[in-house]
């Protein structure tokens with residue numbers, strides 16, 4: 001994906017207020033991120049473990065989401081699968097909940113899906129990060145096809161937030 005600056009990212013949030021977008025934690029090492037290998041950039045807030053964020057570039061425009069990861073009441077089953085990249089990483093998956101954009105969000109509506117807990121879907125897909133034994137299904141799809149599917153899943157999720 002296209003490398004983004006902190007300013008690009010803060011301006012791209014679709015489901016939080018301008019004030020929240022200004023204050024939330026954006027990684028400081030943006031220049032060192034492996035942008036060429038990313039379908040989206042996702043990160044957890046080191047100061048608030050129940051918060052995560054992601055940004056993707058759709059139709060040449062960045063779109064960013066603020067996410068909550070509710071503390072699971074019971075441990076997630078070990079082999080849960082990420083709904084975005086279809087990996088079952090050793091580090092687990094987390095339910096990530098996004099407040100909907102605009103009026104629907106103000107009324108308390110949200111949508112959620114399971115992501116790799118470390119939001120490293122792109123790196124697992126490309127084998128740049130080890131997801132652990134048995135984390136990926138054997139599929140006859142090419143990497144390019146798996147990437148397309150992952151992006152389609154992500155676009156679908158972002159669309160459900162902005163719908």
Ligand SMILES: [Zn+2]
Nearest residue numbers: 082085116121
């Ligand atoms: Zn994933």
